[in-house]
Amino acid sequence: MTEQTGPQEQLAGRLRELRVKRRLTMAGLATKSAIGRTTVSQVLNGRIPPSEAVLVALAQALKADPAEFEELRSLQAAVMSRQGPGSPDSDFEERYRRYVVDRYGTLTIVGLDLRHSDQSWPLDAAYLSLELADMSETAPLRGFSQPEGMPFTSHDVRVVRAEQALSGRERTLVRGLAGSGKTTLLQWLAVTTAQGLPATGLEHLARRIPYVLPMRTLVRRGSLPSPQAFLDAMSCPFAEAQPRQWTDGVLQSGRGLLLIDGMDEVPADQRRAARSWLQGLLSAYPRSCFVVTTRPSAVPEGWLSADSFVELTIRPMRGRDTDVFITRWHEAAAGEASGDQSLAGLREKMRDAIRAKRELAQLATTPLMCALMCALHRDRRGHLPQGRMELYEAALSTLLDRRDNERGIETPEGVHLSERQSIQLLQRLAYWMVVNRQTEMHKDFALRSIGVQLPAMPSLHGRTNAEKVLAHLINRSGVLRQPTEDTIDFVHRTFQDYLGAKACVEAGDFPLLLDNAHDDQWEDVIRMAVSHARPNERVMILKELIARGNEARTQAKRLHLLAMACLEYATEVHPDVQALVEQNVAGLLPPRSYRDARVLGQLGPVILDLLPGPENLAPYEAEAVVTTAAIVGGPPAFVLLKRFRNHPSPAVQRALADSWSAFDAQDYADEIIEHLPDRTLVLAVDSAAQFDMAEKLGRDCHVRISRYLPLDGIARLPRRNSVVAITVSGDEGLAPLDLLSEFPRLHTLKISGAAISDWTPLQGTTVRNLTLSKLDNCRLGSLRHLDRIEKVTLGVPRSYHNLLSLRVPANITELRLSGIGSRKDFLVGVSRLRRLSALSVEVAEPSAKEFAHIAALSRLKQLQLTGLKLRALSNVPPLPNVEHLILHVPRGTPAAADLRRVFPGLRTISIFAEHRPVDVRRLADWPGLRVRVHNASSVRGADRFTPEVLTLIPEPREDVLSPLSA
Numbered sequence: 001m002t003e004q005t006g007p008q009e010q011l012a013g014r015l016r017e018l019r020v021k022r023r024l025t026m027a028g029l030a031t032k033s034a035i036g037r038t039t040v041s042q043v044l045n046g047r048i049p050p051s052e053a054v055l056v057a058l059a060q061a062l063k064a065d066p067a068e069f070e071e072l073r074s075l076q077a078a079v080m081s082r083q084g085p086g087s088p089d090s091d092f093e094e095r096y097r098r099y100v101v102d103r104y105g106t107l108t109i110v111g112l113d114l115r116h117s118d119q120s121w122p123l124d125a126a127y128l129s130l131e132l133a134d135m136s137e138t139a140p141l142r143g144f145s146q147p148e149g150m151p152f153t154s155h156d157v158r159v160v161r162a163e164q165a166l167s168g169r170e171r172t173l174v175r176g177l178a179g180s181g182k183t184t185l186l187q188w189l190a191v192t193t194a195q196g197l198p199a200t201g202l203e204h205l206a207r208r209i210p211y212v213l214p215m216r217t218l219v220r221r222g223s224l225p226s227p228q229a230f231l232d233a234m235s236c237p238f239a240e241a242q243p244r245q246w247t248d249g250v251l252q253s254g255r256g257l258l259l260i261d262g263m264d265e266v267p268a269d270q271r272r273a274a275r276s277w278l279q280g281l282l283s284a285y286p287r288s289c290f291v292v293t294t295r296p297s298a299v300p301e302g303w304l305s306a307d308s309f310v311e312l313t314i315r316p317m318r319g320r321d322t323d324v325f326i327t328r329w330h331e332a333a334a335g336e337a338s339g340d341q342s343l344a345g346l347r348e349k350m351r352d353a354i355r356a357k358r359e360l361a362q363l364a365t366t367p368l369m370c371a372l373m374c375a376l377h378r379d380r381r382g383h384l385p386q387g388r389m390e391l392y393e394a395a396l397s398t399l400l401d402r403r404d405n406e407r408g409i410e411t412p413e414g415v416h417l418s419e420r421q422s423i424q425l426l427q428r429l430a431y432w433m434v435v436n437r438q439t440e441m442h443k444d445f446a447l448r449s450i451g452v453q454l455p456a457m458p459s460l461h462g463r464t465n466a467e468k469v470l471a472h473l474i475n476r477s478g479v480l481r482q483p484t485e486d487t488i489d490f491v492h493r494t495f496q497d498y499l500g501a502k503a504c505v506e507a508g509d510f511p512l513l514l515d516n517a518h519d520d521q522w523e524d525v526i527r528m529a530v531s532h533a534r535p536n537e538r539v540m541i542l543k544e545l546i547a548r549g550n551e552a553r554t555q556a557k558r559l560h561l562l563a564m565a566c567l568e569y570a571t572e573v574h575p576d577v578q579a580l581v582e583q584n585v586a587g588l589l590p591p592r593s594y595r596d597a598r599v600l601g602q603l604g605p606v607i608l609d610l611l612p613g614p615e616n617l618a619p620y621e622a623e624a625v626v627t628t629a630a631i632v633g634g635p636p637a638f639v640l641l642k643r644f645r646n647h648p649s650p651a652v653q654r655a656l657a658d659s660w661s662a663f664d665a666q667d668y669a670d671e672i673i674e675h676l677p678d679r680t681l682v683l684a685v686d687s688a689a690q691f692d693m694a695e696k697l698g699r700d701c702h703v704r705i706s707r708y709l710p711l712d713g714i715a716r717l718p719r720r721n722s723v724v725a726i727t728v729s730g731d732e733g734l735a736p737l738d739l740l741s742e743f744p745r746l747h748t749l750k751i752s753g754a755a756i757s758d759w760t761p762l763q764g765t766t767v768r769n770l771t772l773s774k775l776d777n778c779r780l781g782s783l784r785h786l787d788r789i790e791k792v793t794l795g796v797p798r799s800y801h802n803l804l805s806l807r808v809p810a811n812i813t814e815l816r817l818s819g820i821g822s823r824k825d826f827l828v829g830v831s832r833l834r835r836l837s838a839l840s841v842e843v844a845e846p847s848a849k850e851f852a853h854i855a856a857l858s859r860l861k862q863l864q865l866t867g868l869k870l871r872a873l874s875n876v877p878p879l880p881n882v883e884h885l886i887l888h889v890p891r892g893t894p895a896a897a898d899l900r901r902v903f904p905g906l907r908t909i910s911i912f913a914e915h916r917p918v919d920v921r922r923l924a925d926w927p928g929l930r931v932r933v934h935n936a937s938s939v940r941g942a943d944r945f946t947p948e949v950l951t952l953i954p955e956p957r958e959d960v961l962s963p964l965s966a
């Protein structure tokens with residue numbers, strides 16, 4: 001186990017060990033000790049120090065002597081005494097918690113003017129738990145062996161509520177479109193954490209101290225703040241009163257929750273510095289919790305994966321979520337306009353309109369758009385605009401002019417602005433922010449901008465001044481706000497982009513737009529500019545995007561896909577131009593890999609109309625189309641997926657099954673899963689409802705254990721015979737391993753991040769395929785006793801220096817090792833695994849000693865090497881028994897001469913090129929060798945092979961998709 005640093009952590013670690021040894025679940029320990037489950041979880045995870053009474057009760061339940069733990073508890077008490085009640089730290093912390101709850105405890109609801117009423121919209125009543133997609137990489141159920149040499153990993157789209165998606169996670173990157181609820185999610189996390197009342201599943205946030213850090217504000221200040229300056233950066237009015245080194249102490253002790261909002265609002269040329277700042281915080285405070293948000297295309301996939309961040313994506317709201325949001329919006333509106341009996345009828349009419357019209361349903365998929373639609377529906381007495389830009393235009397009209405006029409409010413600041421005057425002034429401010437890549441501006445700059453414009457407005461010039469006009473825009477427009485005394489911003493960045501785009505079009509600044517088309521911060525501005533533009537200007541923008549993409553090869557994919565996304569905003573476009581745009585994107589279709597699917601999925605629903613059906617697609621293309629549609633989600637994606645439900649390819653059916661949680665469970669089961677031809681297909685199950693449906697469908701299950709689907713609960717069900725695979729992440733939902741003997745057909749077990757010291761209970765189970773990762777809190781010595789295990793996949797813990805110390809079962813036939821890193825001679829000792837027929841390792845430069853031990857494996861037929869350097873094979877002994885070689889090569893293929901010397905018996909070689917060029921010329925004269933190349937950007941020497949000898953998956957095409965942020 002890793003060494004604990006403080007008395008509280010040591011105490012928690014010892015209690016966890018005893019819980020596992022006594023084979024108790026968290027719930028079982030709570031029951032046995034008569035202590036609340038939340039308290040037990042917090043104590044065993046080191047989040048809170050136990051009282052003496054709690055410690056005695058836990059010790060008795062665990063059959064341990066309380067005196068064994070008392071010294072550690074006393075040491076922790078001494079530490080806490082410096083921060084106890086009445087101390088400066090404790091008093092300040094309580095004051096700060098109250099401030100966070102008060103500042104972030106209400107929501108601004110678009111279309112309602114809550115600032116001038118007695119009502120507020122409390123966050124705890126208004127917050128809607130949205131769904132987050134975890135598009136994780138997992139080892140497939142079929143274990144080591146893959147059909148046709150396909151990769152050892154597969155991807156699925158797991159969609160769960162925010163609390164479940166964030167459960168137990170210390171580092172998370174949340175992606176979401178504009179208005180999808182990213183900031184509100186962080187606000188909710190801050191408030192519930194400050195209150196000490198985290199939602200079920202988020203107990204690991206108990207007693208944390210939240211810091212809400214909006215990047216839009218931080219980058220405007222210049223250098224990014226040190227921890228001691230966090231409160232000042234948050235504009236906390238009593239920041240200077242914080243005790244010396246208070247924030248550093250909070251973060252150092254692991255009690256910090258850093259909520260970093262809007263990484264996309266950092267200018268692209270400053271993101272490297274922002275990432276370095278974040279990595280500095282991660283290194284200095286590894287035990288604190290981090291949640292970072294961004295728009296999808298702002299940073300590439302895996303941007304923070306090296307720092308152990310999990311990536312989640314906010315999903316579009318489904319019909320049920322939209323209904324809930326509409327209901328809550330109208331409840332808030334009823335509070336603002338007490339006595340308005342028409343609101344209940346409008347609510348029902350609004351819900352019916354969205355259900356009846358596909359176009360409206362597609363718009364009402366984010367909180368921002370749904371709120372705008374509610375406000376306009378109310379304002380227009382039950383009538384709605386039909387398009388996105390029409391909604392923005394109507395919303396501005398309502399907020400800027402009609403609201404005060406219809407309320408009879410006359411020039412409350414002594415200024416009267418027409419709607420057009422307000423828009424002109426706001427456009428100028430938005431234009432400045434867009435051009436300068438800012439989402440805030442100093443109040444002085446705003447005053448200067450307005451002062452320059454006033455002389456050009458005859459009805460205002462000489463009758464008012466910039467201060468009064470700005471005050472009017474802040475107080476009355478509903479679009480502009482003043483977050484601090486000296487800064488202003490738009491209530492949502494969408495309004496800034498809309499008005500900035502309008503300003504660019506009216507000024508004829510098309511070169512400015514096009515020169516910034518490669519910058520993700522300009523993407524929405526350019527899309528909206530296409531809508532604002534006149535038909536001939538629209539044609540020019542679209543043609544220029546295509547032309548510039550053709551000229552700048554490194555940006556071709558981004559610019560062509562951006563042009564495609566612009567079509568959604570084009571109310572009118574010449575058919576020839578539309579065909580030109582679609583023709584260039586068609587060169588990128590159909591998607592051919594998971595990577596392609598992720599890129600195309602960023603375009604949203606607009607891409608669905610271009611995705612082909614299953615006819616005439618290669619299996620890997622059909623699989624990628626299914627994955628793209630699942631990423632986009634929504635009813636149109638569901639309709640497209642139904643076209644693939646009878647596809648004969650196992651990979652396509654697997655992709656359909658893995659997309660179950662991305663849609664309504666019952667509908668998906670009835671209309672898609674029920675029709676999948678392969679009746680042996682194993683279904684991934686995340687909930688009790690899915691488990692019940694799978695049983696009714698007569699399907700085997702791969703159950704992902706969680707607090708919502710605990711192992712001990714599943715083990716008691718009569719239909720447990722359908723469980724053939726189980727995945728456990730962390731300790732949540734985990735029960736004593738001997739419970740696994742209750743599953744008579746269980747063959748695969750995957751455990752990640754759990755604290756387990758005794759593996760011998762697996763010996764009494766039917767498990768044959770074992771995958772283990774994130775094992776730093778585990779003891780692995782007892783693995784050697786599991787002589788029935790046949791296949792092992794292992795993420796090697798940092799504390800193990802060679803294979804001998806891992807003590808993997810001696811009788812296994814397949815072994816996959818990752819995370820070896822630079823540990824020298826790690827594979828020495830692999831020769832004792834005499835039955836091994838397949839081996840996979842991540843190794844850059846294997847030593848001659850390691851290869852000598854591999855050569856001693858007389859049954860070894862398949863070898864996979866990942867990360868191998870080009871010259872790594874020049875000094876290693878031959879492996880004559882290996883017949884099938886799989887190479888994941890980062891920078892080219894090893895020399896053919898080395899390959900022929902080291903692998904004289906080779907029959908097949910599969911090369912995974914990670915979208916880089918591959919040269920196979922030297923392999924062409926190797927008698928009897930079959931070559932497969934996956935995901936190559938180009939293949940040199942392919943013309944020297946016959947189709948029977950060389951297989952390209954997929955066949956290279958001129959353009960291979962790159963992430964939009966590339």
